[in-house]
Amino acid sequence: MKSRVVNEDKKVTFTDISKATGLSKTTISRYFNNPDYLSKENAETISHALSELKYQENKLAKVLAKGNTEFIGIIVPNFFHQFYSFFIDHILSTYDQYGYKFITFLGRDNAEAEKRYINELLSYQIEGLIELSHNIHSSYFASLSIPVVTIEREDQFINSVNTNNLLGAKYAVELLERNNCEVLFHINNKISSHIPAYARTQGFIDTCQEKQIESEVFIHAFNDNYNETYQVLENLYFTTKKKYPKQKKGFFFCNDTYANIFLNILIMHHENVPDDYELIGFDNSPVSQQAIIPITTISQNMDKLAENAIMLLEKQIKGGPTDGQTLEHIIVNPTMIERSTTRSAPQRSGH
Amino acid sequence: MKSRVVNEDKKVTFTDISKATGLSKTTISRYFNNPDYLSKENAETISHALSELKYQENKLAKVLAKGNTEFIGIIVPNFFHQFYSFFIDHILSTYDQYGYKFITFLGRDNAEAEKRYINELLSYQIEGLIELSHNIHSSYFASLSIPVVTIEREDQFINSVNTNNLLGAKYAVELLERNNCEVLFHINNKISSHIPAYARTQGFIDTCQEKQIESEVFIHAFNDNYNETYQVLENLYFTTKKKYPKQKKGFFFCNDTYANIFLNILIMHHENVPDDYELIGFDNSPVSQQAIIPITTISQNMDKLAENAIMLLEKQIKGGPTDGQTLEHIIVNPTMIERSTTRSAPQRSGH
DNA sequence: TTGTATGCGTTATCAC
DNA sequence: GTGATAACGCATACAA
DSSP: OOSGGGGGGOOOOHHHHHHHHTOOHHHHHHHHHOGGGSOHHHHHHHHHHHHHTTOOOOHHHHHHHHOOOOEEEEEESOSSSHHHHHHHHHHHHTHHHHOOEEEEEEOTTOHHHHHHHHHHHHHTTOSEEEEOOSSSOHHHHHTSSSOEEEESSOOTTSEEEEEOHHHHHHHHHHHHHHTTOSEEEEEEEOOOTTSTTHHHHHHHHHHHHHHTOEEEEEEEOOOSOHHHHHHHHHHHHHHHHHHSSSSOEEEEESSHHHHHHHHHHHHHTTOOTTTTEEEEEESOOHHHHHSSSOOEEEEOOHHHHHHHHHHHHHHHHHHOGGGGSSOOEEEEOOEEEOOTTSTTSOOOTTO | OOSGGGGGGOOOOHHHHHHHHTOOHHHHHHHHHOGGGSOHHHHHHHHHHHHHTTOOOOHHHHHHHHOOOOEEEEEESOSSSHHHHHHHHHHHHTHHHHOOEEEEEEOTTOHHHHHHHHHHHHHTTOSEEEEOOSSSOHHHHHTSSSOEEEESSOOTTSEEEEEOHHHHHHHHHHHHHHTTOSEEEEEEEOOOTTSTTHHHHHHHHHHHHHTTOEEEEEEEOOOSOHHHHHHHHHHHHHHHHHHSSSSOEEEEESSHHHHHHHHHHHHHTTOOTTTTEEEEEESOOHHHHHSSSOOEEEEOOHHHHHHHHHHHHHHHHHHOGGGGSSOOEEEEOOEEEOOTTSTTSOOOTTO
């Protein structure tokens, strides 16, 4: 009851197992890595000693000797937007199949801090990096010595997996047109044209032009403040109603949050959805299902995005440095989920 | 252009710096760990060589030599429920202050898989574990050789940080009473009484009894299916309306999702909120703010939960094995956020 | 089938 | 101030 207590905690290593069994450390190592070359008796002996001494393997030592950590770094802006948390959920799910362990950092809005995080990740010998944050230009990632794949962000110099936003917008416009909307509106945040999500606007414009549909694009520098967004969208409601008093209106929003707020505004003003107004959101986030009228939306296929990201990384990790020459931009098609803010969908019971 | 290409990728180590500067590896190490004992000229020389050769530190080797990984493992059931993703967001934010790196696994509903994940984490020498999943009993965690802290789950044999759910329920009941509700209802999932969230029910029952308020508790085995939940809650609406036709009703839900669905049901049936029905949710999740009528809710203080979790872990990590004897259950008080489904709050403009 | 010797990249001990 | 040398825990040629 004096001091030896501290040593009780000491890790048991191959040396201990070696002493306990009378076999060499090499043989212990073989037990794990090449069990075929072991005599059955010795395998038994080792097996017993391992559980007797409660051996706990040390993969870090293994890494130092072998080289591959099976670590992948993730930098994600935050976990407040559903897109990010859902994507991470799918990424982490790949462990069972691919075996990669994930070390995650928050990018927030600080490029300098993010570079520190990346350095920390590199010092832990990550084998690849998944980048969702927007703080740093892709040229920086291209200069790193490890495979990187970006998701739905600027990707000029680096591999990426993105949603086919253009197609998503096309789906939306075509549905609104089929449902006899006479004027179409698109609402989007003020974002750089290098970000894939910008294609939602481009796709809207292109498809409207192609189909000769009267339309307006409303770009605004939204922030994350709910009440401010509400005000902005309510103003939009007033102006569009005044400008196009009799025509059936179709709205395509860049996300479900804005769509939901606009829906609430319409309901409060006793407008008829989907008879006079049709609404389509983007992301298939929970609010689109939980809205007072379930919102038709364009769903990004998270599982495909995540799986392609890991596949792309693994290909580079396994393939070695020579494969790092050609860029690969994988495009995943979205799916339209028709709910009750557009007409052609069946109404949910209870409405 | 033959084969040396492969070697270009080779990591530069202290040995390389040593050769380049003519100094010993020990001195290079000192440059990082005890710069005071270095001559200024040599420090300069090393500094130059480091950037010349683009040295990238290897913390894994450092870990093997020193012992502390600064890794903390996290097991979280999923990233679909906002509670989890928001909590993780706050946990990851502690990096700047505490320096811990986080390796995250998904618990889902599989106890066996989760034990494999924990083993994997242990093999990477994590120094602590944050447990949010419900699959494994706390006795198992107590038997691990590292500090563990659980969040809002069964915690009999292990340290934990939980919300004061009892107080949250009390806040809700008291507000509903102040606003002259005549019958109170509490809706909760069928959960074990060992889970902290169970106290929301207990707190409701206790406070109602204490204040002699007529009340009913509705426990149901909800699943995550939206339409099914809708049906169940719509039935609840019908039965309570029939049973208490003239009395003002107050509903306290175990989460905002149910509160929002019930709100939508009330609106669809042209009921008056908050004149005839008052609603209070739990969690302050986005839907509570984005609902057609913003929902009054009990907010768990995520920042405090996360900070206490890390503090508790660090205390044990730094304190050593002797501190592992006494259990610590930290309780964080929630905050009530009054919005428009209860009467006393100011109405949002536009309504 | 098993053991010896050496290395992975860093830190710690002890000399000089 | 600086440098040999031995650790950390495991893997791998090579030898036997």
